[in-house]
Amino acid sequence: xxxxxxxxxxxxxxxxxxxxxxxxxxxxxxxxxxxxxxxxxxxxxxxxxxxxxxxxxxxxxxxxxxxxxxxxxxxxxxxxxxxxxxxxxxxxxxxxxxxxxxxxxxxxxxxxxxxxxxxxxxxxxxxxxxxxxxxxxxxxxxxxxxxxxxxxxxxxxxxxxxxxxxxxxxxxxxxxxxxxxxxxxxxxxxxxxxxxxxxxxxxxxxxxxxxxxxxxxxxxxxxxxxxxxxxxxxxxxxxxxxxxxxxxxxxxxxxxxxxxxxxxxxxxxxxxxxxxxxxxxxxxxxxxxxxxxxxxxxxxxxxxxxxxxxxxxxxxxxxxxxxxxxxxxxxxxxxxxxxxxxxxxxxxxxxxxxxxxxxxxxxxxxxxxxxxxxxxxxxxxxxxxxxxxxxxxxxxxxxxxxxxxxxxxxxxxxxxxxxxxxxxxxxxxxxxxxxxxxxxxxxxxxxxxxxxxxxxxxxxxxxxxxxxxxxxxxxxxxxxxxxxxxxxxxxxxxxxxxxxxxxxxxxxxxxxxxxxxxxxxxxxxxxxxxxxxxxxxxxxxxxxxxxxxxxxxxxxxxxxxxxxxxxxxxxxxxxxxxxxxxxxxx
Amino acid sequence: xxxxxxxxxxxxxxxxxxxxxxxxxxxxxxxxxxxxxxxxxxxxxxxxxxxxxxxxxxxxxxxxxxxxxxxxxxxxxxxxxxxxxxxxxxxxxxxxxxxxxxxxxxxxxxxxxxxxxxxxxxxxxxxxxxxxxxxxxxxxxxxxxxxxxxxxxxxxxxxxxxxxx
Numbered sequence: 001x002x003x004x005x006x007x008x009x010x011x012x013x014x015x016x017x018x019x020x021x022x023x024x025x026x027x028x029x030x031x032x033x034x035x036x037x038x039x040x041x042x043x044x045x046x047x048x049x050x051x052x053x054x055x056x057x058x059x060x061x062x063x064x065x066x067x068x069x070x071x072x073x074x075x076x077x078x079x080x081x082x083x084x085x086x087x088x089x090x091x092x093x094x095x096x097x098x099x100x101x102x103x104x105x106x107x108x109x110x111x112x113x114x115x116x117x118x119x120x121x122x123x124x125x126x127x128x129x130x131x132x133x134x135x136x137x138x139x140x141x142x143x144x145x146x147x148x149x150x151x152x153x154x155x156x157x158x159x160x161x162x163x164x165x166x167x168x169x170x171x172x173x174x175x176x177x178x179x180x181x182x183x184x185x186x187x188x189x190x191x192x193x194x195x196x197x198x199x200x201x202x203x204x205x206x207x208x209x210x211x212x213x214x215x216x217x218x219x220x221x222x223x224x225x226x227x228x229x230x231x232x233x234x235x236x237x238x239x240x241x242x243x244x245x246x247x248x249x250x251x252x253x254x255x256x257x258x259x260x261x262x263x264x265x266x267x268x269x270x271x272x273x274x275x276x277x278x279x280x281x282x283x284x285x286x287x288x289x290x291x292x293x294x295x296x297x298x299x300x301x302x303x304x305x306x307x308x309x310x311x312x313x314x315x316x317x318x319x320x321x322x323x324x325x326x327x328x329x330x331x332x333x334x335x336x337x338x339x340x341x342x343x344x345x346x347x348x349x350x351x352x353x354x355x356x357x358x359x360x361x362x363x364x365x366x367x368x369x370x371x372x373x374x375x376x377x378x379x380x381x382x383x384x385x386x387x388x389x390x391x392x393x394x395x396x397x398x399x400x401x402x403x404x405x406x407x408x409x410x411x412x413x414x415x416x417x418x419x420x421x422x423x424x425x426x427x428x429x430x431x432x433x434x435x436x437x438x439x440x441x442x443x444x445x446x447x448x449x450x451x452x453x454x455x456x457x458x459x460x461x462x463x464x465x466x467x468x469x470x471x472x473x474x475x476x477x478x479x480x481x482x483x484x485x486x487x488x489x490x491x492x493x494x495x496x497x498x499x500x501x502x503x504x505x506x507x508x509x510x511x512x513x514x515x516x517x518x519x520x521x522x523x524x525x526x527x528x529x530x531x532x533x534x535x536x537x538x539x540x541x542x543x544x545x546x547x548x549x550x551x552x553x554x555x556x557x558x559x560x561x562x563x564x565x566x567x568x569x570x571x572x573x574x575x576x577x578x579x580x581x582x583x584x585x586x
Numbered sequence: 587x588x589x590x591x592x593x594x595x596x597x598x599x600x601x602x603x604x605x606x607x608x609x610x611x612x613x614x615x616x617x618x619x620x621x622x623x624x625x626x627x628x629x630x631x632x633x634x635x636x637x638x639x640x641x642x643x644x645x646x647x648x649x650x651x652x653x654x655x656x657x658x659x660x661x662x663x664x665x666x667x668x669x670x671x672x673x674x675x676x677x678x679x680x681x682x683x684x685x686x687x688x689x690x691x692x693x694x695x696x697x698x699x700x701x702x703x704x705x706x707x708x709x710x711x712x713x714x715x716x717x718x719x720x721x722x723x724x725x726x727x728x729x730x731x732x733x734x735x736x737x738x739x740x741x742x743x744x745x746x747x748x749x750x751x
Binding site: 122125126129130132133175176177180190193194197201202204206210211215 | 587588589590591593594595597598599602605609613615616617678679680681683684685687688691
């Protein structure tokens with residue numbers, strides 16, 4: 001329901017993304033319309049229009065859109081480029097909050113461009129199918145001409161001396177399938193379509209969940225896709241007329257029997273030439289950006305990273321503390337780790353759980369898959385040893401680090417009220433955010449705009465996250481020691497357990513109801529059982545903080561993200577506060 | 587696992603085959619009759635491929651209640667052969683060539699999955715679809731309503747004792 005606060009409030013959350021998609025569609029429409037209009041009106045392709053009708057114009061227009069979209073599609077997934085843009089927006093404050101939030105939505109832009117590529121590829125393929133059929137049909141008309149003079153004109157254009165006609169089909173009785181397969185754009189086009197289907201199919205949720213590497217390596221076929229795209233237009237099948245000044249098609253078309261004869265000097269034989277493919281011009285910039293991305297990754301592989309300590313936490317969680325000179329990260333950022341002794345090729349992402357002020361870089365690795373189990377075996381020799389000496393560190397397997405890369409959590413301190421919602425493993429990004437808040441509140445007393453921080457931790461049970469519960473206990477205790485200080489009221493922790501509870505456990509919880517600390521988490525804050533009632537929570541937030549911009553930072557399942565996003569829009573419309581929804585993409 | 591990729595590739599290709607068949611029939615051209623073959627078999631292949639169980643964390647989720655319970659349909663090598671039967675004739679009609687090639691790729695992926703020993707699971711076929719329970723077995727399900735608010739001492743005294751809470 002749109003109230004007096006109206007659609008303007010909806011625009012705070014959805015407006016920037018919608019505007020970008022509208023601009024993208026408009027640019028596609030403009031490119032399509034301009035190219036279509038050129039091929040429908042230009043004299044240079046007059047004879048092509050006679051032979052092929054409107055299908056040539058549609059094929060070229062969709063090709064122009066394909067060039068544009070293929071040039072852009074790789075950019076939203078260039079991590080270093082996004083990190084650089086985020087640095088400009090957050091650290092240098094060169095853009096507004098809404099523009100910075102667009103960077104978090106990069107996958108939506110990537111998908112939109114992918115669907116546009118699929119649409120234009122289908123239109124392009126269908127148009128060229130009609131072109132091939134018409135090329136074959138034009139050639140098959142009898143030499144003496146049929147009842148219409150147009151038929152003989154098309155055959156004449158097909159059989160210009162020296163194979164300089166506009167028709168790639170050069171023999172009678174040709175099979176369109178064979179002609180398409182023999183032509184360079186034909187077989188490259190078929191391969192491109194097959195690659196596109198494979199790449200799109202590999203992006204399905206079922207494939208990613210079953211085995212992420214299948215999606216990853218199939219998506220890497222984009223490199224072959226770009227190569228074939230470069231080669232696709234190089235044969236120059238569509239060649240515009242080059243002697244328009246000497247031969248005016250509109251005037252000379254009806255006198256095709258006299259072309260090149262002395263009796264009609266104003267109509268020499270038309271000549272057609274290929275000006276060259278323009279696809280490479282579109283792809284050179286994204287290719288350069290991608291090359292820089294790869295070079296940066298290679299250069300980071302040369303960076304010396306040392307394992308300072310390995311800590312074993314309950315529930316198969318290993319904490320690795322690393323040291324890397326020159327490494328600087330903001331809270332909530334993530335890195336990629338490569339351990340060649342576990343796998344030569346696989347880089348795995350992990351959120352940093354240390355704050356920028358910590359003297360080390362820490363990641364918490366839960367051993368659930370092959371790679372993590374191998375890594376745990378390699379570093380388990382360090383358990384219980386504390387900080388390792390230089391000699392001990394040199395004996396450990398090498399580890400490489402790529403990053404850091406930013407996430408939506410960069411913007412936590414840009415709001416006066418921020419709400420962090422972590423579901424299950426999604427709580428990990430907020431570990432470093434909370435530690436950073438703790439450091440800043442204790443030392444510099446500088447949290448930019450942040451005055452109040454709510455933290456919701458939702459998980460089926462806490463057993464996998466004892467390390468995180470210990471962090472929260474330290475935070476709660478230290479912040480409450482700031483007696484009388486504003487920061488004592490800074491953090492509000494809500495823990496929600498959503499899993500089923502054993503009968504014995506329920507009895508113990510009930511019997512320890514009066515204890516100072518919660519029996520499950522050890523926090524002074526009581527654990528809630530069941531999912532939060534988000535309507536109530538958001539309404540309470542709006543009531544407590546009227547006329548405020550409230551940042552909601554969420555890391556968890558997609559369905560809950562959609563639900564929360566909708567509620568943020570709803571409460572932004574119906575209350576005086578504005579809820580900005582930010583989702584971690586991981 | 588390769589079979590999820592084969593399944594998704596096949597589903598997408600079957601959809602494209604159907605659309606291309608409509609285009610081939612409408613546009614005419616050489617061997618457009620194969621478009622009728624594609625139009626009949628493409629949707630059937632899509633229906634066959636759509637019900638698929640896939641693993642989401644510890645549970646198997648079905649995309650749609652399975653329409654086919656024939657034993658052979660669940661075998662990956664049967665799918666490989668079916669894809670070949672549908673794809674090979676359609677290769678000879680130009681609008682259907684690209685989706686046919688994709689179906690051939692799916693057939694190869696299904697063959698590779700068979701050789702690797704993968705199996706296609708229908709969601710109701712085994713215990714993997716049971717709800718996850720914490721270690722220790724028995725658990726209480728959470729209440730659907732929040733607990734009643736505790737009464738104040740005054741209310742307790744006036745009511746003559748403790749409430750059922």
